[in-house]
Amino acid sequence: MLKETHNSLSIPRILDANLNRAREGLRIIEEWCRFGLENSQLADNCKQMRQEIARWHTSELRIARDTPNDPGTALTHPQEETRSSIDHLLQANLCRIQEALRVLEEYGKLYQPQMGIAFKNMRYQVYSLESNLVKQTRYEKYKKSPLYLVTSPDDNILSIVEAALQGGLTLVQYRDKNSEDTIQLEIAQKLCQLCHKYDALFIMNDRADIALSVNADGVHLGQQDISIALARQIVGPNRIIGRSTTNPQEMAKAIAEGADYIGVGPVYATPTKPDKPAVGLDYVNYAKENSPIPWVAIGGIDLNNLNDVISAGAQQVAVVRAIMKADNPTKATQELLAKLSLK
Numbered sequence: 001m002l003k004e005t006h007n008s009l010s011i012p013r014i015l016d017a018n019l020n021r022a023r024e025g026l027r028i029i030e031e032w033c034r035f036g037l038e039n040s041q042l043a044d045n046c047k048q049m050r051q052e053i054a055r056w057h058t059s060e061l062r063i064a065r066d067t068p069n070d071p072g073t074a075l076t077h078p079q080e081e082t083r084s085s086i087d088h089l090l091q092a093n094l095c096r097i098q099e100a101l102r103v104l105e106e107y108g109k110l111y112q113p114q115m116g117i118a119f120k121n122m123r124y125q126v127y128s129l130e131s132n133l134v135k136q137t138r139y140e141k142y143k144k145s146p147l148y149l150v151t152s153p154d155d156n157i158l159s160i161v162e163a164a165l166q167g168g169l170t171l172v173q174y175r176d177k178n179s180e181d182t183i184q185l186e187i188a189q190k191l192c193q194l195c196h197k198y199d200a201l202f203i204m205n206d207r208a209d210i211a212l213s214v215n216a217d218g219v220h221l222g223q224q225d226i227s228i229a230l231a232r233q234i235v236g237p238n239r240i241i242g243r244s245t246t247n248p249q250e251m252a253k254a255i256a257e258g259a260d261y262i263g264v265g266p267v268y269a270t271p272t273k274p275d276k277p278a279v280g281l282d283y284v285n286y287a288k289e290n291s292p293i294p295w296v297a298i299g300g301i302d303l304n305n306l307n308d309v310i311s312a313g314a315q316q317v318a319v320v321r322a323i324m325k326a327d328n329p330t331k332a333t334q335e336l337l338a339k340l341s342l343k
Ligand SMILES: Cc1ncc(COP(=O)(O)OP(=O)(O)O)c(N)n1
Pocket: 148, 150, 173, 175, 177, 205, 206, 220, 221, 222, 223, 224, 225, 242, 243, 244, 262, 263, 264, 296, 298, 318
């Protein structure tokens, strides 16, 4: 039989504690939206929810607080003491808010029926905030990555990519046109984990299904690959979708179809993609003048010609051989990044 330990203040105390918890969590998320993402709309969503919580936090609930006799104040979990990355911090606080809102929804029903309804609605608002936040945080990270490594098959692919990540790389695409699906899936999984360990983004080439399976940050599609609309259905609203373009018409179409970024190239002829003619620096310059979305110059780019590509307007470049075939991928990455940061 359950021991009757509650008194008339039990429910108000639970509500008071969880109103605080939800409000504090929202404040942490709001600060990131405001100062990290500089997204005033998301920050405002948080603020409005905080204000609604404050309206429910009446003096009747506040005076029920009894901190000295609360056995929970001394309880912490080791995971609360450390946050390995901003993603981790956001995730932990979103979880805290959602838990608190669920408590407010359930115990609120015993206090005032309207409270249960209000906090159920707010819980759904927080799910949609979470979804927007994941996409925005990814996209900001994408935009702040001046160098994009597209891999080529190599027995040492993991150690080459890790060496580049140690050199400061923050954006990697796994491109493998020949391996069987099971092999691609296995390598994609490993590369994705490796990139996330270094707080870098992982994009899958061609295959939206593999991108989804391994929890990649996005997928890159060429003109011959599946449509952006179909890829969006597969990977969901929060992953990044890129599309290769070689001319202004393809650029306009990719933008109209909802690409998050476009590839611009091949800038120079390249043995990595021998059948695709070079588009030259004029198209790079066209992208600089006309693309409203992020674009990345690709094709034949290395340390020797990088300054010309930058002078034509590129702020982000993608390379295969310049890192995958470098004697020292860490050094090669650092050198490419150093030139890009001077732009
Ligand atoms: C960043 C980036 N830009 C262009 C491409 C080329 O994509 P696609 O035209 O589909 O050719 P494949 O790479 O699939 O052979 C890319 N992969 N990444």
